[in-house]
Amino acid sequence: MIGVSPAGKRSPVHQRWTLDDIPWDAIRRDAMANEELIFYLVITASFIETATDTYARNLIEYYSGDEEVTAWLEQHWQHEELQHGRALKRYVQTAWPTFDWDEVYRGFFAEFSAHCKVEALEPTRCLEMASRCIVEMGTSGYYTALGRLSPDTVLGLLANYIREDEVRHYKYFFRFFLLYRERENTGRAQVLKAVWRRLKMIDGDDSRIALKHAYAIRHPGEPFDNRLYRKMQKRARYLLGAYFPHAMSVKMVLTLLHLGPRVQRFVQPVITALSRYLLWGEWRGILNIRSGACAGFYMRLRTCLLRKV
Numbered sequence: 001m002i003g004v005s006p007a008g009k010r011s012p013v014h015q016r017w018t019l020d021d022i023p024w025d026a027i028r029r030d031a032m033a034n035e036e037l038i039f040y041l042v043i044t045a046s047f048i049e050t051a052t053d054t055y056a057r058n059l060i061e062y063y064s065g066d067e068e069v070t071a072w073l074e075q076h077w078q079h080e081e082l083q084h085g086r087a088l089k090r091y092v093q094t095a096w097p098t099f100d101w102d103e104v105y106r107g108f109f110a111e112f113s114a115h116c117k118v119e120a121l122e123p124t125r126c127l128e129m130a131s132r133c134i135v136e137m138g139t140s141g142y143y144t145a146l147g148r149l150s151p152d153t154v155l156g157l158l159a160n161y162i163r164e165d166e167v168r169h170y171k172y173f174f175r176f177f178l179l180y181r182e183r184e185n186t187g188r189a190q191v192l193k194a195v196w197r198r199l200k201m202i203d204g205d206d207s208r209i210a211l212k213h214a215y216a217i218r219h220p221g222e223p224f225d226n227r228l229y230r231k232m233q234k235r236a237r238y239l240l241g242a243y244f245p246h247a248m249s250v251k252m253v254l255t256l257l258h259l260g261p262r263v264q265r266f267v268q269p270v271i272t273a274l275s276r277y278l279l280w281g282e283w284r285g286i287l288n289i290r291s292g293a294c295a296g297f298y299m300r301l302r303t304c305l306l307r308k309v
């Protein structure tokens with residue numbers, strides 16, 4: 001199912017961890033058997049990670065001529081993302097052995113691949129790098145939350161290995177973003193628009209398609225419509241939101257906008273509280289705004305206003 005790219009054949013790739021580092025026999029099948037929401041979270045992640053070679057081909061083609069970027073994408077990023085797919089697939093097959101991963105993935109990929117085109121990339125290389133940073137921010141937050149909420153320590157360990165890779169990917173894409181921002185003379189407003197476009201795509205077509213195919217196997221004959229999708233999405237957001245590293249993720253987004261340190265200190269707690277509110281749920285988010293992250297913002301605002309009086 002997972003192809004080895006020509007680049008992979010040409011050069012041995014150093015992986016920071018391998019599937020042999022995971023104690024597969026220690027998976028608590030009993031604890032995971034009734035964890036339906038975690039089951040969907042792991043399945044959708046395994047499908048999207050496994051389909052990385054489609055993304056990778058598009059990206060490598062888009063950055064052709066830039067040896068440093070294409071070499072890293074081919075020889076490191078792509079292999080690490082595919083390893084995420086392989087590891088998550090093995091987790092699914094071990095924790096929920098009756099689920100026919102290969103069969104369901106085939107259905108997912110046929111539909112998903114039609115949506116994955118080079119034209120879907122950002123109009124400039126700099127903006128695409130900003131967009132990739134948002135993707136890596138999203139995945140690092142996702143695996144942080146998944147690892148924290150899992151009742152199974154093996155899934156926690158696996159999620160942590162993947163999270164570390166995603167954070168490192170963010171750092172690489174961010175470095176390339178800085179280079180292209182300079183080369184293409186890209187302004188903050190353009191970056192902000194690209195960031196916003198990508199943020200709106202989180203929870204987009206790929207997760208809906210993956211969820212639809214997984215749901216059909218778990219609930220044969222039951223229709224998977226938009227209402228059901230939104231309901232499941234809301235439950236997943238609520239579950240993940242409680243464990244999501246909001247502050248870290250917001251910092252990763254704001255760093256792309258190159259705000260001054262004082263502006264960033266003002267904006268960061270507000271956006272963090274807003275992120276908690278949007279992802280975690282209405283009242284809990286508001287309580288956090290009042291009692292947590294925003295307290296620092298209010299204090300700094302008060303100090304600043306008093307200084308100007």
Ligand SMILES: [Fe+2]
Nearest residue numbers: 049081084139
């Ligand atoms: Fe990944």
Ligand SMILES: [Fe+2]
Nearest residue numbers: 136165166169
């Ligand atoms: Fe990644």
